[in-house]
Amino acid sequence: MNEIHLSKSKYCRAIQCNKMLWLEKNKPEEKGEMDNQAVLDNGTKVGELAKGIFGNYTNIEYDENLDKMIYDTKEALKESSNIITEASFKYKNNFCSIDILKVNGNSVEIYEVKSSTEIKDIYLDDISYQFYILNKLGYKVTKASIVYINNQYIRHGELNLSELFNIEDVTDIVQEKRKEIEAKIKEINKYMKQEDEPKQEIGMQCFKPYQCQFWKYCTKHLPEHNVFQIRKMHKDKALKFYYEGKINFKDLLEEEMNWKFKQQIEFQEFNYEPHIDKQKIREFMKNLYYPIYFLDFETMQPAIPEFDNSKPYQQIPFQYSLHYIEKENGKLFHKEFLAESGTDPRRKLAEQLVKDIPKDVCVTAYNMMFEKGRIKELAEIFSDLSEHLMNIHDHIQDLMIPFSERMYYCKDMQGSYSIKYVLPALFPNDPELNYHNLPLIHNGGEAMNIFPKIKDMSKEEQKKARYGLLKYCELDTYAMVKVWEKLKEV
Ligand code: SF4
Structure with a gap:
């Protein structure tokens, strides 16, 4: 049996930064705590609710043994279930669970549910990865869509799921990304085989699309008062100073910048009253x-x-x-x-x-x-x-x-x-x-x-x-x- 190396969330983390995935596997103890339980709770509730967006469905129960989920999916497909949620598939070492799978005879449609109110680029990578796996397994995927929250919806009485959720067809974008995915999966597999910690300079990927939980670890070499602590300074500006070697507050004293940034630096450096x-x-x-x-x-x-x-x-x-x-x-x-x-x-x-x-x-x-x-x-x-x-x-x-x-x-x-x-x-x-x-x-x-x-x-x-x-x-x-x-x- 093949060992499963990738899931859609791992794939997305590697899209943000390969090193993040490497550290997760090799130095998980260095991962900082996530401070947004409310965001996670919201995500879970949205995911559950969206399952009913097309009416009745067959749900594949989560199981630590992913092969069991894959088996249950095959059974559900045999029973000609029209809508399957958490349908699970594996191609080589790549596993995915599809939030909502619509089955129409020989072809399928995939729907990825997000609790956000807009589509982010990383969602396209997420759904492209699922599209890739299904394609490789020989399924004819006719549609790939993102389901996300319509922030203009106002509740009156019972929840109206078709008004609460927006569904955006992203099939064309996903088609275009196909080749990219194969190359990325190869790159990830090679990267993850490295035994020594890979070198990766900090950059915008540490903040976007999500704040990386290894930030503290990757910046442990920085002095106590450094450019990233200047309140409200844009990260790209802070990174520019960082790459120029202007990292300490004292290196920044002569630099052109907003007076509030300067005030923070000078008060810290000169211990002003x-x-x-x-x-x-x-x-x-x-x-x-x-x-x-x-x-x-x-x-x-x-x-x-x-x-x-x-x-x-x-x-x-x-x-x-x-x-x-x-x-x-x-x-x-x-x-x-x-x-x-x-x-x-x-x-x-x-x-x-x-x-x-x-x-x-x-x-x-x-x-x-x-x-x-x-x-x-x-x-x-x-x-x-x-x-x-x-x-x-x-x-x-x-x-x-x-x-x-x-x-x-x-x-x-x-x-x-x-x-x-x-x-x-x-x-x-x-x-x-x-x-x-x-x-x-x-x-x-x-x-x-x-x-x-x-x-x-x-x-x-x-x-x-x-x-x-x-x-x-x-x-x-x-x-x-x-x-x-x-x-x-x-
Ligand atoms: S902090 Fe930045 S460089 Fe380090 S793992 Fe995270 S994203 Fe990569």
């Missing part, structure tokens, strides 16, 4: 007045719209924290809302929000475009609350501005104006403001991941998860209060 433009901060602070509210939302982004009047990947707010002070030297109060997992959280959240925030008060958010966007969406679907919601919307001020516009900057912000950098830079070693000290939830990604899962947890786990969410969101707005106090102080 914080830059505080008191005049500009004073001007900014004139926009804030009592009563002052500090608002922060947590949201989830399901690929498949779970509720009426929502689109794929729409940000659905399910929680907020609110601190407020009514007058100068007044007491700090706190209110919060956390929806029941598994229900549409928006109506209750909107109702509570208009109870908790009176009209015409000063509301602050950190990165207000986000909070304003969510409030506007709520106002659009709840016309009876719209006036009050839009009043809140119109009174929002952005506490991020003093940092994004560098009115206040210090070395430890490392070029970032995210509150996760600003806070420890302004209040170093304050355990009360340290996100690492929180129970269970430490960032927005974790909050987004856990909320939809709470409904399936035991009572005890639910309690812990809800407590973790409340504490996390509370710290977000408490951090804003501290930032505002700091700005007042200066």
Whole structure:
């Protein structure tokens, strides 16, 4: 029996970088962790749902023994199943499972399902690899299509699969790639036989189409403060400096670049005292007045719209924290809302929000475009609350501005104006403001991941998860209060 060397995901990884595949096989312990569980969960749900796009189907169950899947596929084909999902095939050492296979007598159509809202080049490589295997096995493949999410779909009632998914025929492109694939498979097989670690310079392939999980390993030779740490510098620009040998911050001091990049480098290199433009901060602070509210939302982004009047990947707010002070030297109060997992959280959240925030008060958010966007969406679907919601919307001020516009900057912000950098830079070693000290939830990604899962947890786990969410969101707005106090102080 032939050993299986390639699968469609391995083939795609090799398209991005051969070395990635080599390291996966030979140094798997060097692989960094993937930080996007929500993306994976979305992918799984989309894949399952899309199986039903053409109606009834025969599913080939996943089995560690891939030959069993191949056998089951043959049986399903013998039974003249019209639609087979996860149909599995092998040609030499190349294995693939086809998301949806449509069988029409002697010919077949292949459908590759993606949870994204657009077609990326790598998807074409993915489906071309499947097309190649089926062709080599003697199947007549009449069509190859990518099934992906239509982000314009708005759910009303039952999910409408034919509206939720776009299907794009890419047969022509796949036909053109045929020769390329054979050559690529040969190249991969040769590459994977190498015993010594292959030499491969870092490049754009490390970031596109996906951030490579071996980045830390492949850049272990770089100094601590290097060109790739310049916040928001385009990767191609950073790579250009890198190839020119300008890697350390000190090598970059004389280079032409955006003043914000330069500021980050100079503050790091010369250990400058914080830059505080008191005049500009004073001007900014004139926009804030009592009563002052500090608002922060947590949201989830399901690929498949779970509720009426929502689109794929729409940000659905399910929680907020609110601190407020009514007058100068007044007491700090706190209110919060956390929806029941598994229900549409928006109506209750909107109702509570208009109870908790009176009209015409000063509301602050950190990165207000986000909070304003969510409030506007709520106002659009709840016309009876719209006036009050839009009043809140119109009174929002952005506490991020003093940092994004560098009115206040210090070395430890490392070029970032995210509150996760600003806070420890302004209040170093304050355990009360340290996100690492929180129970269970430490960032927005974790909050987004856990909320939809709470409904399936035991009572005890639910309690812990809800407590973790409340504490996390509370710290977000408490951090804003501290930032505002700091700005007042200066
Ligand atoms: S970090 Fe870059 S060079 Fe290293 S394996 Fe990944 S893609 Fe290849």
